[in-house]
Amino acid sequence: MPDKHHTFWLNFLLLHVMMASVTGEDCFDHRTLSDKVSISYTKLDLSHCNITRLQQSTFRKYPNLQILDLSYNALEELDFSVFQFHTALRKFDISHNKLRTINCSTLQYIRGITHLNLSYNHFKNTFLCKEFAILTKLRYLGLSATRIDRYDFVNLAHQELETVFLGLEHLQQYESGSLQLLDTEKLHVVLPQTSMNTTPLYNDFNISTTLELSHILCEETCDLIVEDIDKIIQKSKVSKLILSNVTIPWHGMVKILYISWRTTIEYLSINRFSYTTRSFYDHIDFSPGSIKSLTIENVIPQDFLFSSRKHPLNIFSEMFIENLTMSHSELSHFPCPPWPSIFQSLKLTNNKITDVIFTKCKTLPNIQSLDFQNNVLERLSSIASMTSTMKSLKYLDVSGNRLYCDFRTACQWSQSLLILNISRNKISDSIFNCLPTNLEVLDLSGNQLSSVNNGINHLKALKELYLSSNQLSHIPDCSHMSKNLIYLNIEENIIHSPAKEQLSKCQHVKRIMAGKNKFQCNCELRSFIRTAEDLHESLIGWPHSFTCEYPQDLKGVMLKDFHPSEISCNIFILVGLIVGTMVVLLVFILFLCKCYDLPWYIKMIFQWLRRKYRIRNNNNEEAMMGKSFHAFISYSQQDYEWVTDLLIPNLEKGDNSIKICHHIRDFIPGKAIIENIIESIEKSYKSIFVLSPNFVQSEWCHYELYFAQHSLLGKNSDHLILILLEPIPQYLIPNKYSKLKAIMKHRTYMEWPKEKGKHGLFWANLREAIKANIPLEDDDIYVFN
Ligand SMILES: *[C@@H]1O[C@H](CO)[C@@H](O)[C@H](O)[C@H]1NC(C)=O
Ligand SMILES: *[C@@H]1O[C@H](CO)[C@@H](O)[C@H](O)[C@H]1NC(C)=O
Numbered sequence: 001m002p003d004k005h006h007t008f009w010l011n012f013l014l015l016h017v018m019m020a021s022v023t024g025e026d027c028f029d030h031r032t033l034s035d036k037v038s039i040s041y042t043k044l045d046l047s048h049c050n051i052t053r054l055q056q057s058t059f060r061k062y063p064n065l066q067i068l069d070l071s072y073n074a075l076e077e078l079d080f081s082v083f084q085f086h087t088a089l090r091k092f093d094i095s096h097n098k099l100r101t102i103n104c105s106t107l108q109y110i111r112g113i114t115h116l117n118l119s120y121n122h123f124k125n126t127f128l129c130k131e132f133a134i135l136t137k138l139r140y141l142g143l144s145a146t147r148i149d150r151y152d153f154v155n156l157a158h159q160e161l162e163t164v165f166l167g168l169e170h171l172q173q174y175e176s177g178s179l180q181l182l183d184t185e186k187l188h189v190v191l192p193q194t195s196m197n198t199t200p201l202y203n204d205f206n207i208s209t210t211l212e213l214s215h216i217l218c219e220e221t222c223d224l225i226v227e228d229i230d231k232i233i234q235k236s237k238v239s240k241l242i243l244s245n246v247t248i249p250w251h252g253m254v255k256i257l258y259i260s261w262r263t264t265i266e267y268l269s270i271n272r273f274s275y276t277t278r279s280f281y282d283h284i285d286f287s288p289g290s291i292k293s294l295t296i297e298n299v300i301p302q303d304f305l306f307s308s309r310k311h312p313l314n315i316f317s318e319m320f321i322e323n324l325t326m327s328h329s330e331l332s333h334f335p336c337p338p339w340p341s342i343f344q345s346l347k348l349t350n351n352k353i354t355d356v357i358f359t360k361c362k363t364l365p366n367i368q369s370l371d372f373q374n375n376v377l378e379r380l381s382s383i384a385s386m387t388s389t390m391k392s393l394k395y396l397d398v399s400g401n402r403l404y405c406d407f408r409t410a411c412q413w414s415q416s417l418l419i420l421n422i423s424r425n426k427i428s429d430s431i432f433n434c435l436p437t438n439l440e441v442l443d444l445s446g447n448q449l450s451s452v453n454n455g456i457n458h459l460k461a462l463k464e465l466y467l468s469s470n471q472l473s474h475i476p477d478c479s480h481m482s483k484n485l486i487y488l489n490i491e492e493n494i495i496h497s498p499a500k501e502q503l504s505k506c507q508h509v510k511r512i513m514a515g516k517n518k519f520q521c522n523c524e525l526r527s528f529i530r531t532a533e534d535l536h537e538s539l540i541g542w543p544h545s546f547t548c549e550y551p552q553d554l555k556g557v558m559l560k561d562f563h564p565s566e567i568s569c570n571i572f573i574l575v576g577l578i579v580g581t582m583v584v585l586l587v588f589i590l591f592l593c594k595c596y597d598l599p600w601y602i603k604m605i606f607q608w609l610r611r612k613y614r615i616r617n618n619n620n621e622e623a624m625m626g627k628s629f630h631a632f633i634s635y636s637q638q639d640y641e642w643v644t645d646l647l648i649p650n651l652e653k654g655d656n657s658i659k660i661c662h663h664i665r666d667f668i669p670g671k672a673i674i675e676n677i678i679e680s681i682e683k684s685y686k687s688i689f690v691l692s693p694n695f696v697q698s699e700w701c702h703y704e705l706y707f708a709q710h711s712l713l714g715k716n717s718d719h720l721i722l723i724l725l726e727p728i729p730q731y732l733i734p735n736k737y738s739k740l741k742a743i744m745k746h747r748t749y750m751e752w753p754k755e756k757g758k759h760g761l762f763w764a765n766l767r768e769a770i771k772a773n774i775p776l777e778d779d780d781i782y783v784f785n
Contacts, residue, residue, distance in 0.1 A: 035061060042088070043067040050074055056082045067091040071117070074098055080106035091115035095142060098122050104129035111135065117142035119167045126152045139163070144190075147173035153181040161185070164208075168192045168201075169215065176200035179207055186210035188242075191228075193217075202232045212242035219276055222252040230259045240267040249277040254284065254315065261289035268293070274300035281310035286319040288342070294321055299329035311335055327351065336361035345369040355382040362389045369395040373421075377401035380427070384434065387414035397421040399443065405430045413437075422447070423466065432456050445469050445489065452476035460484075468492050468513070475499075475514065478506035489513040491545070496520040500527035503535065512538055515545025521554045521562045523569035529559050600753065601761065607750070608765045624685070624773060629661035631721070631770040632684035634704040636694035639725055643690060647723075650763045651770070658770060674703065681707050685719065686770045691749065692725040696733050696740070705740060721769055722749035 038061040051073040059065065059082060066088050075097040083089055092113055099121035110116075111134055119142040126145040132138075132155045141156070144167030161184040171192040179187075179201075187208040192198060193215070205211055213232070218225050225248065233241065241260065246253070253275060260268055268291050294316075316324060317335040325347040326334070332352040337343070340363045348357075353375035358364065359382070367390050377383060380403045387393050393414045403425035411434030419441040422431075427447035432455030435442070439459050443466040450471045456462070462482035472493040478485065488509045495517040506512055512535070519525065536542045543560035554562065567573050592598040631651070635643050643662075651658050661684050667676040681687055681704070695701045722743070733741055753762055 038062050039064060041065060045069045046073070047071045047093075048073070052076070054078070054082050056084075059083065059086060062086075064088055069093045070097070072096045076100060076122075077103070079103045080109045082109075084109040086110075087112060089113060091140075093117040093142075095119045095121070095144075100124070102129070104131040107131040108134055112137055114138060115140040117165070119144040119165060125149060128153060128155050130155045132156055133158070135159075141165070142167075144168065144170075146170050148175060148178045150175045150178050151181070152178055157181045157183070159183065163188060166190070170194060171201070172196055174198075174201045177204065179204040182207055184208050186212065188212040188214065190214045191216065198228065199231070202228060203235055205232050206236040206238075209238055210240040210242070211236060211238040212244060214244045216243055216246045216248060218248055218252070220249065222248050226252055226255050226259070229256055233260055233263050233265065237264055239264055240269075241265045242269045242271065243273075244271040246270060246273045247276060250275040250279045250312070251277070251282070254282055257286075257294075258284055261286060261291055263290050265290055266292045267295075269295040269297070271295075272298045272300075279312040281312045281314050284315065286315075286321075288320040291321055293323040293325075294319065295325040295327075296329065297325070297327050299326075314338070317341070323347075325349075333357065337363040339363060340365055341367075343367050345371075347371040348375070349373040351375050353377065355379050358386045360389070361386070364390050366392050368392050371395075371397040372401065373397050374400040377403055379406050380404065380422070380425075380431070380434075381406050381408070381411065384411050384413045384436075387417060387436075388412040390414050391416060393417055395419045399423040399425070399446075401425055403427060405434070407434045411435075418461075429453060435459060440464070440484075442466065454480070456481055463487065465489070475502035475506065477502065478509060483508065486510040487512075491516045491541075493517055496550070497522070497524050498528050500531040503528060503531045507535065507538075510538055511540050513540045515541035517546075518549035519546065519559060520550045521548035521557065521559070521564075522551075523564055525559070525562070526564065526569065529562065532559065597753075597755070597758070600751070600758065604750075604758075604761050604765050608761075608768050611765075611768045627683060627685045627772075627774050628659070629666070629680070629684040630658045630772060630774060631686040631688045632661040632680045633663075633688045633690065634701055635690035636692060636698040636701055638694035639690050639692055642725060647688075647690070651767060653767075658767060659774065673700070677704050678707050685772050685774065686721055687719060688721045688723060688766075688770070690723050690725050691728060691744070693728050693732050695725075696728055696737070702737060702740070705743070721766070723766070724749045724751045726752075 041062045042064050044062060044065060044067070047069045048071075051070065052075065054070075054075065059068075063085060065086050068089060068091070071093045073094075073096075075094065076099060078094065078099055080103065089110060090113060092110065092115065095117045096119075099118070100123065102118070102123075107129075108131065113135055114137050116135070116138060117140070121144070123145075126143055126148050136159070138156075138159055139162040141161060141163075142165040148171070161182065163186045164182055164184045165188045167190045169190055169192060172194060173196065177200075185208055187205060187210070189205065189212070191213055192201070211232070213229070216225060216229070229243075243256070248256075253270070253273065256270075257268070273296060296316075311333070313331070313333070314335050316326065317337045318339075318341075320342050322342060323345040324343060327347060327349040328351070330352050331348060332354060334346075334348055334353065334357060336358055343364055344366055345368060346364075347369075349371055350373070353372055355378055357372070357377075370387075370390075370393060375398075377398055378401070383396075383398055383403065384407075387396060391414065393416055396417060396419070399421045400423070403422060405428050407430065413434075413436035415436065415438055417436040418439060420436065420439055421441075421443040423443045424446040427444060427449065429449055429451055431444065431447075431449070432453045435455065435458070437458055438461055440461050441464040442459070442462060443464075445466045445468040447470055449467065451474065452467065452472070456465075456476070457480040460482050461484060463484050464487040465481075465485060466489045467476070468489045468491040470490075470493050472490055473495060475490060475495060475498050476488075478488065486509060488506060488511070491513050495514070497520050498514070498517075503512075503514075532539055532542060532546065543558045546559040548554040548557045548559065548562060567577060589598070633643060633647065648660055648662060651660055661680045663676065663680065666680065667673075668679075671679075677700075687704075689695070689701070689705055720743075728744070730741070733744075750762065750766065753759065
């Protein structure tokens, strides 16, 4: 997934970088986009790309295209069949090209179109061919013209349009009544800048209820233009008039306001208004007229300089209208009306309004809605006391200011206030000690809150509480909050490990948004996750916006998919498991010891390893000098069978690698036994003694043992090997053989195992003990010198 996203954004970026360039065809290089990415595109901006020709192949990659902007290119002809497979295409802007004709027969291919902008091309006339009637979904049509003839729009006569845009800057000729064929809610006209007779045209602006006039321009004497507008207004039946891109002297604008005052116009909007002279106050009677709502936006220059006694903005504050908007105009002030106004709504957004606004202003008794979004307000106490005189105020938006809490004395808010938006300010926790008590909606998102204190519990009517993008580390305690609370937003805070209880306390809240927090996915979070799953219907954004932030390796994993094992989270289970495992292991070891004699095996292997190690270290040639046998065997006659049947065959194995000195075979007849014994021991590398109760009884055996122990080479204490064939109780050993007792006590001996299975290891071990490189010498020469 991350890869896919990565390429998507990469391509997206690439696309935008390329679109920024204006060098012909490579403005947008389609080859760089993978099909997978392009298929998801619904919107394509190819404006300013110097495109001269459209090809079907260009758009084939974007089968889901809905919005296509090809404005400001160099297209001369247009064949809509290029889009025959783009049935989703809705908005198509091809304004500011060089089109001369439209291939009308291909209009059927864009039958689903709702927005079509053909303005500012090189069409000779505005006649719309009969195929336009196919475009039954059309709501917006943009055209421009140098001449308009009587029946140009006849083929659209039955279409109910929303907006028709007509760029008529260069209009030379207009045939009266032509526009009457259009049926549209809004007509937007860029007024002609030519010297033609405009009367027939203006008379036809009465076709819509909303009229927008653009490009109203004059420098000094503007009587003509004001007269024109007067004519248009008087003739039309518009209820909403919008004037945009207006450049006229201040008094011209005031005059337009005045002539609009008692007409059909209820809503007047002046957008992008620059005045060419100084602003000044003029006393004009703006007592109640038709206009209910006035909007003035983007005023240039944005400083209302004034030379007269009264501030020019008093013109507006004295007006008897319901709603006034003045935004994006850098206003630093707005005067308190000199008499009780009928203002219901004042919107002074995106200005430079400061704390002194409406201080002690008692003339706004009807004001219901105040919007000071994005200004430079600072002290919340000033704003609170400002509202205290506004008995009808229900809605206050002071979002996007620099407000901080500075309450020292009792806080005074208008008690009528229901909706308060203080988002994106510098509000701290003390806000909860001073809030209008009847609030229903409180937006405190984007502030510096670290906790929600009990003050919130006084808001008994609170329905919606917005606390997103703060510094909250816990879910606020909902249990004492208003019982009417239906919406709580605590997204994008720093809640790491929310407790299950905190969430359950908010159970009565119908919609809770708590996602996009930095959740720490550990065992403690499990009960929260379970509660969250139970409450998922009211938990908006579950599960997608609830993801782990820590630990790093779980980042991005949805809480829903976080399932730590029961074992890793429960300390009792964990301890139990460890103890249990140990017990089982112990029992197993005991069982092995008991049934399979494990210690014996371990001992044998240990001995074997030790021998191997010693052989490696001491197997020097010198020690081997004069040796003819690997081992001499001493045993009691009673154990004869064991020695000849098992011991010798198993050691010698018939491969001559080990030679055993066996008295029956290797003693020299005629020699004294003692001599034989001594010689044999000395010629052997090791001496093996087969110990058993019988051995203890045998005198000879004792001799042999004695000699072996004292032999010249006996310094190497390792050359004695004792095999305990049968256990010998200590009492069996006669006292005179204290030597044997001592040997048996201090030397380790090899026990002959009774179990057949162990025999193999026993023999291997024994062979290893006596293995050595005996110099291969001829017996005849060496034996018995
Ligand atoms: C004026 O504002 C009030 C309150 O916001 C609103 O209810 C009313 O519809 C508005 N009137 C007009 C004419 O826009
Ligand atoms: C508060 O104002 C902001 C704009 O500053 C807006 O996005 C938000 O939706 C408003 N809050 C409410 C509850 O309407």
